[in-house]
Amino acid sequence: MSIKVLPAKSLYVENSIPAFSREEPFANLLMDLQTKGWSIQDDFFSTDFTQALMDEAESIQNAVMLQAGIGRKKDHQIVLDARRDYIQWIDPDKPIRTDFLKMMAEFRVALNRHLFLGLFDYEAHFARYEEGAFYEKHIDAFKGESNRILSTVLYLNEDWQNSDGGELIVYDEHDPAIEVGRFFPKKGRLAVFLSECFYHEVMVAKRTRHSIAGWFRVNNTTGSALDPEQ
Numbered sequence: 001m002s003i004k005v006l007p008a009k010s011l012y013v014e015n016s017i018p019a020f021s022r023e024e025p026f027a028n029l030l031m032d033l034q035t036k037g038w039s040i041q042d043d044f045f046s047t048d049f050t051q052a053l054m055d056e057a058e059s060i061q062n063a064v065m066l067q068a069g070i071g072r073k074k075d076h077q078i079v080l081d082a083r084r085d086y087i088q089w090i091d092p093d094k095p096i097r098t099d100f101l102k103m104m105a106e107f108r109v110a111l112n113r114h115l116f117l118g119l120f121d122y123e124a125h126f127a128r129y130e131e132g133a134f135y136e137k138h139i140d141a142f143k144g145e146s147n148r149i150l151s152t153v154l155y156l157n158e159d160w161q162n163s164d165g166g167e168l169i170v171y172d173e174h175d176p177a178i179e180v181g182r183f184f185p186k187k188g189r190l191a192v193f194l195s196e197c198f199y200h201e202v203m204v205a206k207r208t209r210h211s212i213a214g215w216f217r218v219n220n221t222t223g224s225a226l227d228p229e230q
């Protein structure tokens with residue numbers, strides 16, 4: 001499999017597109033998606049790029065973030081028993097945000113090229129779990145009801161210890177009672193999984209936990225309905 005790799009930048013420069021930092025995590029991710037439908041890769045992007053995203057995540061005030069609800073943007077509702085993070089959707093309104101979206105667009109094209117997924121776009125938000133926050137076991141998309149195909153979570157936390165909790169638990173595709181993996185939200189780690197196939201859960205975080213959660217989507221526009229709704 002041949003993958004175009006751009007050289008890692010030594011310093012993050014605004015407006016630059018720091019592509020995949022190394023070939024290996026991308027190749028491993030493709031292999032994992034093909035064989036098991038989910039993947040966890042460390043150091044997916046360059047250190048400087050990940051740091052710039054963390055700086056941005058930390059700079060957002062809680063007051064301007066939304067209490068996350070269950071479901072899609074349009075049917076936003078707050079269910080505190082199920083989920084307790086703060087989110088802010090990412091628009092291309094600042095250089096680092098623009099670069100992140102460009103980066104994920106590049107990633108999308110590469111995934112389409114290698115796995116023929118037909119991914120059409122990507123939506124993402126910063127997520128902040130304050131101490132005590134969690135997200136109970138859920139699935140990001142129900143078969144046939146959503147255009148979310150592939151979920152991504154990029155973790156941004158420096159020096160995360162196992163005792164800080166907040167781990168992502170991934171459950172078996174065929175038997176969601178079985179845990180197949182538990183992953184701490186370490187800086188630079190990227191989790192990717194098929195949105196309709198894997199139940200997952202975020203355990204209680206014992207300190208503030210930063211991440212960017214996102215979804216690659218297909219376009220479900222049909223003759224009678226525009227997607228997204230206008």
Ligand SMILES: O=C(O)CCC(=O)C(=O)O
Pocket residue numbers: 127135140153167168200201202211213
């Ligand atoms: O932050 C994580 O580890 C997972 C977040 C998640 O499941 C979601 O936002 O849908």
Ligand SMILES: [Fe+2]
Pocket residue numbers: 138139140151200
């Ligand atoms: Fe999720």
